[in-house]
Amino acid sequence: MEIIKHIKSIRFSHAENGVAFYKDENGDSWYPQRDKLADDKPIIIVDMETNNIVSYWLGDPTRVGLPLPVPLNVVDVIQADEFPFSSVDEIYQDNYKFIDGQVVKTETSHEALVEQAEAERSLRLKVAGDAISPLQDAVDLDIATDIEIAMLNAWKKYRVLLNRVDTETAPDISWPNEPDKEEIVKIIEMKSK
Template sequence: MKNFGPFSTYNPEKDTPEAALAENSNILFIKDNDGNEWYDVQRRFNEKTLKVVFDKSGVIYSASYDASSLWPVNAYVAEVSVDDIPDLFPLPIQGLDWQFNGAKIVPRTYTVEQLKTQAQRDKDILLNQAAKEIAPLKDAVDLNIATPDEQERLKAWMLYRVLLSRLDPGTAPDIDWPQSPQ
């Protein structure tokens, strides 16, 4: 399977058809460190293979069977046989949860710092969701118009929010997340 990159933008040599296209049609050109021009590279790929675009860490951020739909500026491109695509690999790409390890697609390995950052982001999202659930229930209680069901739901959401607020994202990935009220 073929592997190219990293690709970066360049200005075509003067007095070439590419230079005219770049100047007159605002077309960008990219090539890799070995001088392989992206528009030429696309023709070298097998139409039946998956092409993945990944960064220097191997994190895949784009993939397609059609190389012309990819734009790997500041990235690498590898060709992957259909037989080597993991069953759970999503197309189109959703998130940054997969890596190319030089030979195949594998689930992404996160550093502890990345896991801590993800945990803080997840905690913030869940706290915001809890606040949105609590606000109208709290209003109903404050106005003395809450039903018994609303009072119970308010209590459950408030407990959930307190438990979330006590979580330390610095302990990621070993976090025991509280269960969201239904």
């Protein structure tokens, strides 16, 4: 990847009539510089505090979006001869940084992967709890149908299996499947024949 243009230290300046204004390290407005970028070369936006690539653009440079106007955000805008990714979707799936004039793919730490897995488990446990609650009410009130009883048992089993997931093995986690109501209905119907 060869850098064609590097606009440094662009930060939010002020807002006027609902429009955000940005300036570079020399106090020059971002917009005239943006308009000079080529529309057939990729543009990469880098958060200068973390060196993370936060966005990219290919096409009309007048449509390049900068981060929300937070005074502490400082970005560099880099135009290169080619994208340093095998696909533009890759930037959202992996971590990339801009270091020493190069785009570098970085590894996600094991701790971050475990944290993501724990968040995923918490979300799945909430879904299970939300499904279990009305089914348990029906059982407690002695008004549950055979399907509701079977669904309750399936959701409880799912919740137990979720709690047994070892998040320390992230990212290699095999999550249990949510109960499938259609499958349970078929099983109940087969048993009743």
